[in-house]
Amino acid sequence: MISARHALLLVLAGLGGCGSVDPWVKPYERQNFADLIMAADRDPVSKAYIDHVYEAREGARGALGGHGGGCGCN
Amino acid sequence: MRNRNDVTSLLTLPLALASLAPADADAAVLPEDRADALYHRYDGGGVTVDGPSLLVRKKFGENFSVAANYYVDMVSSASIDVLTQASPYKETRRQASLAVDMLHGKTQYSVSYTNSEEDDYTASTASFDLSQDMFGDLTTVSFGFSRAWDEVRNNSDPDFKEPVDRWSYRLSVSQIVTPALMMGLEVETITDSGYLNNPYRSARYLDPDAGDGYSWEPEVYPHTRTSTGASITADYFLWYRAAVHGMYRYYTDSWGVGGNTLRVGYTHPIGDRWILEADYRWYDQTAADFYSDLFPYENSQNFMGRDKELSTFQSQMVTVGATWRLPALKWGGIERSTVNVFYDHALYDYSDFRDALKGDSVATEPLYSFSADVLRVFLSVWF
Numbered sequence: 449m450i451s452a453r454h455a456l457l458l459v460l461a462g463l464g465g466c467g468s469v470d471p472w473v474k475p476y477e478r479q480n481f482a483d484l485i486m487a488a489d490r491d492p493v494s495k496a497y498i499d500h501v502y503e504a505r506e507g508a509r510g511a512l513g514g515h516g517g518g519c520g521c522n
Numbered sequence: 523m524r525n526r527n528d529v530t531s532l533l534t535l536p537l538a539l540a541s542l543a544p545a546d547a548d549a550a551v552l553p554e555d556r557a558d559a560l561y562h563r564y565d566g567g568g569v570t571v572d573g574p575s576l577l578v579r580k581k582f583g584e585n586f587s588v589a590a591n592y593y594v595d596m597v598s599s600a601s602i603d604v605l606t607q608a609s610p611y612k613e614t615r616r617q618a619s620l621a622v623d624m625l626h627g628k629t630q631y632s633v634s635y636t637n638s639e640e641d642d643y644t645a646s647t648a649s650f651d652l653s654q655d656m657f658g659d660l661t662t663v664s665f666g667f668s669r670a671w672d673e674v675r676n677n678s679d680p681d682f683k684e685p686v687d688r689w690s691y692r693l694s695v696s697q698i699v700t701p702a703l704m705m706g707l708e709v710e711t712i713t714d715s716g717y718l719n720n721p722y723r724s725a726r727y728l729d730p731d732a733g734d735g736y737s738w739e740p741e742v743y744p745h746t747r748t749s750t751g752a753s754i755t756a757d758y759f760l761w762y763r764a765a766v767h768g769m770y771r772y773y774t775d776s777w778g779v780g781g782n783t784l785r786v787g788y789t790h791p792i793g794d795r796w797i798l799e800a801d802y803r804w805y806d807q808t809a810a811d812f813y814s815d816l817f818p819y820e821n822s823q824n825f826m827g828r829d830k831e832l833s834t835f836q837s838q839m840v841t842v843g844a845t846w847r848l849p850a851l852k853w854g855g856i857e858r859s860t861v862n863v864f865y866d867h868a869l870y871d872y873s874d875f876r877d878a879l880k881g882d883s884v885a886t887e888p889l890y891s892f893s894a895d896v897l898r899v900f901l902s903v904w905f
Contacts, residue, residue, distance in 0.1 A: 471658030493900060497560065512751075
């Protein structure tokens, strides 16, 4: 049985190899992600406001989407 | 006397900072320099909230970007809660935020601070976020942490001051799946501790001695709350240059509230100056364990709430929006600018919250529902 420590080492070893992963979507195939229309909420000032409306009226909170992101298109 | 939950102060936590985060965030590139001036208006259920939001973001050197946001809510409330328990009121909430982003290789660090002030509520939030590109820049992993310190006051009792502490932890992954599809996954846990009541709000209970058949007593909430939300998003680029968007969120918390959110949208450019979009959003939730529209007698439970935001309900919202890119301006270093108008129409239908202003006898009043109109108009300038 693999211990938690061994599992962690395996994960770290896996992440260590991240830089060598061959991307299956090549950089020259990513122009779509640089297009403005790909972002559902592309204007931060507008998204912040409408998220505020949701949280004022609803019991749920958090994880509304939009954190992080990244398009790898640079 | 006021009713706090008509406003929004209890949840100014991480979303207050979202206005400082780049919506089209790219972990390996600092967000663009831009300025936005937005007017917002919410009108529904007897509540009107409007005001401005101003955002400026500017890079300093190759590795730093600073953003500042000033936001105002001007509230005029005669909601059903106010009409049944208090008197209509007006108030103003002012919020200021400052954020600094730093880029180091494929890692972006962000720190931010937000302060929100009302005459009976103060909220301060500090946040740290980190994003890292990996797997050949196909994947972006982000995590963040927020810590908030609130103070709840009561305008009818100058000696009333109660603290609330909040912690938020979030983790998200964004993944390029195909040349046309990007997906995202986000998990966020929020924990509150302290005075989570609304000091103005009351619960309703059956009272045979009262003229209406019921009376009011102060609400009592638990002093802790922990919630977890998990969302999955997808953005797909269509072959004729348009995009469809989808989002689903599952929510659960220690008060017994469970919710589902589903959103689908479509974005369609026309030429290089116009972008049109339409959006539909569904939300439903179950009630908190200690919620009741009408308790059987006074002090019937250790925790009691009649906040309709903690009841069982569903809402639907339709959004339409248009963005127009202005002709090129030749002054002030302005690269491009847009005028944006978004209109939202929402319906809220409650399953166990009754309209106590209507009906002839207690517990037979019609279930409450209302609609709301939301307007966002803003000018954006990139420089």
